Amino acid sequence: MKRASSYMVAAACLALAAAASLSQVQSAPAASSAASTGLDYEFFKTKVQPVFLTKRTGHTRCVVCHTTNNAPFHLVPLTPGSTAWNEQQSRQNFTLIQRVAIPGSMDSPIVKHPLAEQAGGDPHHGGAQQFESQADPAWQTLKAFIMGQKA
Numbered sequence: 001m002k003r004a005s006s007y008m009v010a011a012a013c014l015a016l017a018a019a020a021s022l023s024q025v026q027s028a029p030a031a032s033s034a035a036s037t038g039l040d041y042e043f044f045k046t047k048v049q050p051v052f053l054t055k056r057t058g059h060t061r062c063v064v065c066h067t068t069n070n071a072p073f074h075l076v077p078l079t080p081g082s083t084a085w086n087e088q089q090s091r092q093n094f095t096l097i098q099r100v101a102i103p104g105s106m107d108s109p110i111v112k113h114p115l116a117e118q119a120g121g122d123p124h125h126g127g128a129q130q131f132e133s134q135a136d137p138a139w140q141t142l143k144a145f146i147m148g149q150k151a
């Protein structure tokens, strides 16, 4: 019985938390949804997306796998014949990236998963350890994004 009631308290708390975050979303002006998450859309569009499109020696480009596989990191497929995402696609990507980009957290999969294990990354990534060290400028861009850098 004691157990059941603590579950109920937990459920009530969750409901409250959900209500609080909903009202936050509703009160925020549409254009600043990025501000409410701490992630900057312009920085994402102009600096982060190119990281996903760049070929690294010995590796496949992020965009090749992550538009087609079912990993939590998912990107919109490029329009055939085009080498970059358009505005609408970039906005979709920005929404999708929030599954693996936790504002302010260096545990975000987007920074840990493609980073070499000896550099502090995860031990295995289907797309390989594309960044050998945290000094890699492209990795630094991913980190800056997580840390809320503005364009």
Ligand code: HEC
Pocket: 051, 052, 059, 060, 061, 062, 063, 064, 065, 066, 069, 071, 072, 073, 100, 109, 110, 111, 113, 114, 124, 125, 126, 127, 128, 130
């Ligand atoms: C050869 C295909 C391939 C390429 C290229 C690739 N990945 Fe992946 N990625 C995978 C697969 C498969 C998974 C799911 C299995 C796993 O976790 O390794 C994955 C998972 C992920 C995840 C999700 C981790 C999680 O579980 O939340 C992230 C983030 C990620 N990749 C980032 C990247 C980044 C950034 C690049 C480019 C620098 C990249 N990947 C390139 C195949 C790829």
